[in-house]
Amino acid sequence: MHVLQLRFLVGAVAACAAASGAYAQGAASCPNPIPIALTTPLTSGVALLGIQAKLGVEHAIGEINAAGGVGGKTFKLSIEDATGSGPNALNSMNRLMEGKPVVLFSSMISPHIFTQNDAIKNGETPVLVAGTNAQLMKQGNPWLIRMHVHDGQLADAVPRYIVDTLKKSKPAILVVADDYGLGASKGLQAAFDKLGVKPVAVESYGLNDKDMTAQLTKIKTSGADIILLWGRPGDVAIVLKQRKALGIELPVIGNPSTVAATTVANLTPEESDGAYGIGGMLPQVGANQKALAFAKDVSERTKVPPDNFGVGYRDAMYMVKDVIEKVGCDRAKIRDSLRALKDWQGLMISYTADKEGELAHTMGIYRNKGKVTEQIGVIKAGSN
Numbered sequence: 001m002h003v004l005q006l007r008f009l010v011g012a013v014a015a016c017a018a019a020s021g022a023y024a025q026g027a028a029s030c031p032n033p034i035p036i037a038l039t040t041p042l043t044s045g046v047a048l049l050g051i052q053a054k055l056g057v058e059h060a061i062g063e064i065n066a067a068g069g070v071g072g073k074t075f076k077l078s079i080e081d082a083t084g085s086g087p088n089a090l091n092s093m094n095r096l097m098e099g100k101p102v103v104l105f106s107s108m109i110s111p112h113i114f115t116q117n118d119a120i121k122n123g124e125t126p127v128l129v130a131g132t133n134a135q136l137m138k139q140g141n142p143w144l145i146r147m148h149v150h151d152g153q154l155a156d157a158v159p160r161y162i163v164d165t166l167k168k169s170k171p172a173i174l175v176v177a178d179d180y181g182l183g184a185s186k187g188l189q190a191a192f193d194k195l196g197v198k199p200v201a202v203e204s205y206g207l208n209d210k211d212m213t214a215q216l217t218k219i220k221t222s223g224a225d226i227i228l229l230w231g232r233p234g235d236v237a238i239v240l241k242q243r244k245a246l247g248i249e250l251p252v253i254g255n256p257s258t259v260a261a262t263t264v265a266n267l268t269p270e271e272s273d274g275a276y277g278i279g280g281m282l283p284q285v286g287a288n289q290k291a292l293a294f295a296k297d298v299s300e301r302t303k304v305p306p307d308n309f310g311v312g313y314r315d316a317m318y319m320v321k322d323v324i325e326k327v328g329c330d331r332a333k334i335r336d337s338l339r340a341l342k343d344w345q346g347l348m349i350s351y352t353a354d355k356e357g358e359l360a361h362t363m364g365i366y367r368n369k370g371k372v373t374e375q376i377g378v379i380k381a382g383s384n
Contacts, residue, residue: 002329027071029328030102034070036320037078037101039092043111044084048233048262050107053130054079055298055306056313057105064321071325081108082107084207086115097123102329103320105129108148108309110136111179117141127334128174128316130309132255145338145357147316148280148309151180153273153330153381154185154255157363158278161379162226162253163195166276170200172224172250174215174239176231177204184230184255186246200224205235212248229254233263233307244271255279259366259373261305271372277366278379280308281348285366285375291348312360315346320360 018049027034038057040052065074078099080092089112096104097119103126106113110133120127120143127146129136134152137144162168173188175181178306181204192199201222203215216239219227227250229239236257243252252275257263259277261284283295283306294314298306306314322328327333341359351359365377 012236018031018239026325026328027069027073029330030070030073031323031329033076033328034073034074034324035078035082035099035101036075036103036105036317037096037099038105039080039082039089039096040105041084041089042081044080045234046084046109046232049109049306049309050082052307052309053105053107053313055302055304056310056315059298059301059306059310060314060317061189061320063319064361070179070321075321082109082112082185084109086111089113090115090119090134093119093123097125097234101125102324102331103128103334105313105316106131107201109180110130110183113144114139114179117144120144126329126338128313128320128338130312131180133179134187135183137358142339142357143335145335145353145359147310147319147351147359149360149363149381150358151184151187151255151363153363154279155184155191157379157381158228158253159188159191159195159197160253161365162228163192163197166226166251167252168226168251169197170223170225171197171228172201172203172205172222172226173199174201174205174212174219174331175231176235176376177219180232181230188228188230193355199228201354205231207232207235209235210238212242215271216243216246216248219250224250226250227252229258231255231257233257233260233266238264240267240271240275244268252276253278256282256308256364259368260307261373264368264371264373267307267371273370276366277373278363280360280368281311281362281364282375283311283348283365285373288348294347298307311347315351318346319344319351 040053082089108130110131113131130148256279258275267285323337349362361381
């Protein structure tokens, strides 16, 4: 062997040993197994969303543990069902905090997170969330980190896309009547106002409603040229079914629930066709082979197709793993490192923390072609 080859080999071995030693040193402050906690709705009307957090975190932990964990230490996940209730979400989080997790994941249901906010502050444990209410991260809570795009970003992007790209000027807004939907409606109306466009109808429905024909009939007679729909997979599927039954041929655009696999699975090709969605990244769509493999593996294991939230929680768990490799299990150091991330590459997008703890700033643009969802573009928050 030549001297240069030998030096290269020795250097490579030393580098690997140094990296392994650094990971072990980071994990030295950690218990074994390393406790991680998750509270998310697994029952109730929002379970179709809540299950995505479980799918994403569990998949990441399974891969990480199979690869040796962090410094030889594995992760152990504890899960509590938040149901659809704010008080239950708070109680489930408090029970999980008793197990002293180094990181806790809460759900994508914004009212739950508002209810949990004071307990998160007092718990002094990093809490990663995907709730999309724009005001969540404006509460001055240093322990809260969001890994998913929010309605403030979408409320700016969707109206611009409707007006500038789809060339529509008479939108009708239809939202679920809770903090999530009504907050989005307010932001969407403000964004349209900046564009010089006034919605011709603004309607809402209850989270557990099964009949939206009255709202859809008002929209049908309003002179609208597009429906802007903001809800969750279960109720969005009902709206799209009833829209078709009423013979309403207006195009529909909304948050990712309009194109999510869990929505499309409950629709006929005719009911699904033509709907647009803008929001977090969908793993089944496009040519990203790693994302497609993730979607296939999760679907085969759980019989539930992962969506944008599944991707977000998967990525967030890998962020936690990378941070612990560097700083160990000191909760304040984990929090500070997560809130200082820059250009961290996830499965489909990169994440950079801003001063409020927002990590995600990239949205996909999707359209249903029958029961097949296609990605037709990408929007960066704040871009035109």
